[in-house]
Amino acid sequence: MMSLYRIMAIVKKEIRQLRRDRLTFGMIVGLPVIQMLLFGYAINTDVRNLRTAVSNQAGTHLSKQFVAELGQTQVVDIIEFVATPDDLETLLRGGKISIGVVIPHDFDRRVSDRSRAAVQLLVDGTDPTMLGVANQLRTMPIGFDSARSTPDLSQILEVRPFYNPERRSPVNIIPGLMGVILTMTMILFTAVAIVRERERGNLELLINTPLSSTELMVGKVIPYIVIGMLQLALILAVGRLLFDVPVLGSVVDLYLAATAFVAANLALGLLISTAATTQFQAMQMMVFVLLPSILLSGFMFPFDGMPVFAQYIGEVLPNTHFIRLTRGIMLRDAALAELLPDLFYLIGFTLVAMLVAAMRFSKRLD
Amino acid sequence: MHSEFAIEARGLTKQFGELRAVSALDLRVPRGEIYGFLGPNGSGKSTTIRMLCGLLTPTEGTAIVLDTDVPGNSKDLKPKIGYMTQRFSLFGDMTVFENLQFIAEIYSYPAADRATRIDALLDRYDLADKRKQLAGTMSGGERQRLALACAVLHHPELLLLDEPTSAVDPQSRRDFWENLFRLAGGGTTILVSTHYMDEAERCHRLAILDHGVKVADGTPQELQNRTGMHIVEVVADDPYAAQSAIHDLEAVASVTQLGIRLRVLIPESQDRPRELVEHALAARNIKATTSLTTATLEDVFVAVTMKPRRSA
Numbered sequence: 001m002m003s004l005y006r007i008m009a010i011v012k013k014e015i016r017q018l019r020r021d022r023l024t025f026g027m028i029v030g031l032p033v034i035q036m037l038l039f040g041y042a043i044n045t046d047v048r049n050l051r052t053a054v055s056n057q058a059g060t061h062l063s064k065q066f067v068a069e070l071g072q073t074q075v076v077d078i079i080e081f082v083a084t085p086d087d088l089e090t091l092l093r094g095g096k097i098s099i100g101v102v103i104p105h106d107f108d109r110r111v112s113d114r115s116r117a118a119v120q121l122l123v124d125g126t127d128p129t130m131l132g133v134a135n136q137l138r139t140m141p142i143g144f145d146s147a148r149s150t151p152d153l154s155q156i157l158e159v160r161p162f163y164n165p166e167r168r169s170p171v172n173i174i175p176g177l178m179g180v181i182l183t184m185t186m187i188l189f190t191a192v193a194i195v196r197e198r199e200r201g202n203l204e205l206l207i208n209t210p211l212s213s214t215e216l217m218v219g220k221v222i223p224y225i226v227i228g229m230l231q232l233a234l235i236l237a238v239g240r241l242l243f244d245v246p247v248l249g250s251v252v253d254l255y256l257a258a259t260a261f262v263a264a265n266l267a268l269g270l271l272i273s274t275a276a277t278t279q280f281q282a283m284q285m286m287v288f289v290l291l292p293s294i295l296l297s298g299f300m301f302p303f304d305g306m307p308v309f310a311q312y313i314g315e316v317l318p319n320t321h322f323i324r325l326t327r328g329i330m331l332r333d334a335a336l337a338e339l340l341p342d343l344f345y346l347i348g349f350t351l352v353a354m355l356v357a358a359m360r361f362s363k364r365l366d
Numbered sequence: 367m368h369s370e371f372a373i374e375a376r377g378l379t380k381q382f383g384e385l386r387a388v389s390a391l392d393l394r395v396p397r398g399e400i401y402g403f404l405g406p407n408g409s410g411k412s413t414t415i416r417m418l419c420g421l422l423t424p425t426e427g428t429a430i431v432l433d434t435d436v437p438g439n440s441k442d443l444k445p446k447i448g449y450m451t452q453r454f455s456l457f458g459d460m461t462v463f464e465n466l467q468f469i470a471e472i473y474s475y476p477a478a479d480r481a482t483r484i485d486a487l488l489d490r491y492d493l494a495d496k497r498k499q500l501a502g503t504m505s506g507g508e509r510q511r512l513a514l515a516c517a518v519l520h521h522p523e524l525l526l527l528d529e530p531t532s533a534v535d536p537q538s539r540r541d542f543w544e545n546l547f548r549l550a551g552g553g554t555t556i557l558v559s560t561h562y563m564d565e566a567e568r569c570h571r572l573a574i575l576d577h578g579v580k581v582a583d584g585t586p587q588e589l590q591n592r593t594g595m596h597i598v599e600v601v602a603d604d605p606y607a608a609q610s611a612i613h614d615l616e617a618v619a620s621v622t623q624l625g626i627r628l629r630v631l632i633p634e635s636q637d638r639p640r641e642l643v644e645h646a647l648a649a650r651n652i653k654a655t656t657s658l659t660t661a662t663l664e665d666v667f668v669a670v671t672m673k674p675r676r677s678a
Binding site for chain 2: 003005006008009012013016017020021200201202203204205206207208209210211
């Protein structure tokens with residue numbers, strides 16, 4: 001027999017304690033904002049201004065024009081001219097440049113007969129995105145003597161980016177980041193909230209009162225559902241104001257999806273709290289969930305490109321399903337009804353985790 | 367079915383893996399009395415209390431607490447008992463008033479009387495001026511008073527106190543016991559565990575636990591009267607030499623030094639205990655005076671814990 005009265009007593013206590021816990025309170029607001037600023041501004045797959053050195057062995061008018069055009073793309077930032085390709089290698093090895101451009105002495109002839117590559121790019125392959133950029137440069141038309149230029153291969157395939165025509169990274173990142181932030185804060189808050197009481201001895205007091213374990217769990221979860229919703233609003237607002245991230249679909253759908261996701265994470269947090277004996281252990285376990293939630297959920301790398309084994313792990317994580325939901329609703333204007341499998345997975349996950357947590361959380365000490 | 371005993375336990379046993387924390391404990395606690403558990407750390411006091419309030423499931427044995435089977439029906443028992451943990455277990459980041467209010471809500475104390483009850487408790491336990499202080503910033507004695515106030519807020523019939531005075535100064539301990547007597551006078555049964563002799567002496571009745579076994583029980587007076595030992599007190603200039611002389615005697619059960627005095631325990635089967643001691647001292651030329659005296663609770667404790675496998 002659940003007592004609403006006792007649940008409210010727990011909710012009131014949680015809020016009271018939360019208000020006095022400046023650090024946690026700061027995390028609720030600070031964590032989403034800082035993460036959004038970091039991910040929104042720092043993680044940028046449109047690479048620009050790569051440090052580049054040029055070894056122009058041709059020295060002709062045509063080669064100089066080419067170098068100038070290369071500079072104008074803004075993809076590269078030519079910081080040095082050197083004499084030989086060996087000098088470029090030295091600079092690459094020392095990390096002074098990311099790209100070296102070798103223009104051979106027979107550049108003009110190579111350009112006109114097109115049988116061999118006219119320019120060689122030396123690329124620092126330690127960063128895979130650099131190679132991508134170099135490939136992008138390959139398709140750069142060499143804009144001289146238009147009469148003689150043959151149609152470029154890249155023009156046969158036309159790419160039309162749907163849903164994010166300007167290819168801005170924040171638009172891609174923020175719907176996924178929402179999931180990462182909520183995973184981090186929701187799991188951590190619930191797990192720590194219960195483990196802390198065990199650590200401080202409060203639980204020994206509580207289990208001797210008429211309070212039941214279900215009442216305690218429900219009472220502890222309710223404040224964090226509200227906090228999760230507030231965080232979501234904050235993320236959407238910051239996304240809108242700073243990064244112009246749209247919500248094309250329905251905000252109601254988005255909130256429904258988020259409620260299911262928050263519930264799944266809280267259930268997972270409760271489950272962790274039944275296994276951890278100290279707050280530190282709870283945090284370690286949280287990281288164990290958080291890392292795959294970042295790496296294998298499709299947030300960082302395209303899900304379909306991952307090895308099958310990693311995809312299986314990804315499918316288990318609530319964040320994978322939430323990211324599909326948010327990208328669908330926010331960027332593709334999909335209705336929740338079109339994304340039901342992911343929503344159902346989240347609900348199922350919540351129920352199973354809750355059940356296991358309730359079974360493991362005993363009112364006894366043995 | 368209303369038993370005259372608040373607690374009746376038979377053969378209560380708790381096994382933690384290899385360790386037998388409590389072994390075949392029989393217990394009868396009359397209503398309205400203060401019943402003490404005396405024993406060193408690890409003697410099974412806390413484990414017994416936890417079994418009695420349903421926190422631990424006994425490996426063997428049964429217990430009926432306030433006419434309720436535990437742990438079977440411990441849910442019905444919760445509203446009727448108050449429990450004070452060994453460690454301060456209230457919320458350090460909430461004020462005194464907020465803690466009391468929270469406890470009142472958890473026990474569904476009638477909302478209309480709640481404010482009056484909390485005010486009365488703040489008054490009774492001398493916390494009125496600490497009302498708005500965070501519990502975590504209070505002294506040991508104040509925390510203990512708050513913990514007691516929280517434990518009795520819902521007028522429990524039975525109060526279980528697990529080493530309630532281990533973190534407070536002597537004055538606070540005295541005040542605390544006065545409060546306990548007042549509660550017992552009001553009809554509350556109190557089970558309190560302690561490792562202080564002076565506290566044990568204040569109990570109406572007590573059980574001495576040693577390695578999970580109840581080695582003696584009864585009123586303090588009864589226990590002192592039936593130690594089965596003569597107590598010889600020896601006052602010597604060189605108590606250390608006297609101690610080693612007496613210790614060598616086979617008949618002597620134990621020698622305890624208290625300043626320049628020695629308390630010597632000799633089984634009652636010896637006819638002339640005083641002469642025995644004097645003889646031993648004289649043999650080694652040690653100057654001392656001896657006298658026969660009555661047992662203190664400490665003597666009882668020493669006597670019964672020496673032979674842990676036999677009941678006194």
